[in-house]
Amino acid sequence: MANQLETLFKLQRLDTLLLEKQKTIEKYEAELAERRQAIAVCDARIEVQAAARKELVAQRALAERRISDTLELLKQRRQRLQKVRNERELRAGQEEVSSGQTELSEAETLVLELMGKVEEMEATIELAKKERAGLESADHRQVSETAERVQKLRQDLATDRDARDVMAAQVEGGLRKKYELILSRRFGLAVVEVDDTGCCVGCHVQIPPQTLIEVRKTGAVRVCPMCQRLLFIGGSDPETAPI
Ligand SMILES: [Zn+2]
Structure with missing residues (x-):
């Protein structure tokens, strides 16, 4: 039995090493998972920002359409103004033109505002894409290095386990x-x-x-x-x- 305990004591030393190697592998794998998670978070953010940009571009197109419609309307109102027959029609026509001009000015302000927002959003998306590219290239470097390390550790682990099993078989x-x-x-x-x-x-x-x-x-x-x-x-x- 003394021999058995001695074998167990040696077995324990092997088991401790095996556990350490297993933990190292898990640590590397956790690091990789964390990095992939960071990329996924970046992707999700870019997706939300791209949807917001699309919405702003649609609003801008609507506002631009409103400008061209209002310009057309103003043209017609100005033509009508040329053909007024009395003071009352003149005043009404002038009011129509004036309200059209107000509307045009509002639409132009809106377009400018939306253009600014689209640009801002595009700059934000650009930044997020750069961040993602940085993460990805770092990830590629780390993936190959870590993959090698993990592979080596797994091979060691398999050899150690074989040795461990041989030793364990000697214990009752x-x-x-x-x-x-x-x-x-x-x-x-x-x-x-x-x-x-x-x-x-x-x-x-x-x-x-x-x-x-x-x-x-x-x-x-x-x-x-x-x-x-x-x-x-x-x-x-x-x-x-x-x-
Ligand atoms: Zn004790």
């Missing part, structure tokens, strides 16, 4: 299950060493001398009374020395 099934269960509950530390003073390295509680004797002499599987981790008393093998 029941003990291995116990180890894996504790590992999942105790933050990646299932097998702990007992230090020179007879304390659990995991939680620093003093291990009863009787337990220490049992572990040392018979290699019995015992757990720390406080943290419930498997106790291991290291030999002279440097491989099993604490990390």
Whole structure:
């Protein structure tokens, strides 16, 4: 059983490395996802801005149409003014022309205003597109670098897992299950060493001398009374020395 615990202790070292590699892969993938998310947000904003621009352009076209209609109307009213037969028709005709001029001036003001808004919106869209292009080119650089890194890590991980499985197969099934269960509950530390003073390295509680004797002499599987981790008393093998 002493050998089994020693193997478990080594297995734990491998499992810790595997977990670190897995976390590194996840970190890289999260970074990539974040960048893609930023691009998607940019795209959505450009879409909203493009719709707003389209609406402004339509309003501008309507206002321009109103100018040409009003010009035509003014032309007709001025022609009628030439043919007035009396003072009353003259006054009415002059009023018509004057109100037409007011309308024309309003329509012209509106067109100018809308032209300004369209230009402003186009400048905003241009900026957003530049921002997106920046994100995308940075993304391309990062994607290829990160993809390489992730691929290398995944290969390492596969090799390490094979080594891990070979080692795990050397541990008796029941003990291995116990180890894996504790590992999942105790933050990646299932097998702990007992230090020179007879304390659990995991939680620093003093291990009863009787337990220490049992572990040392018979290699019995015992757990720390406080943290419930498997106790291991290291030999002279440097491989099993604490990390
Ligand atoms: Zn403990």
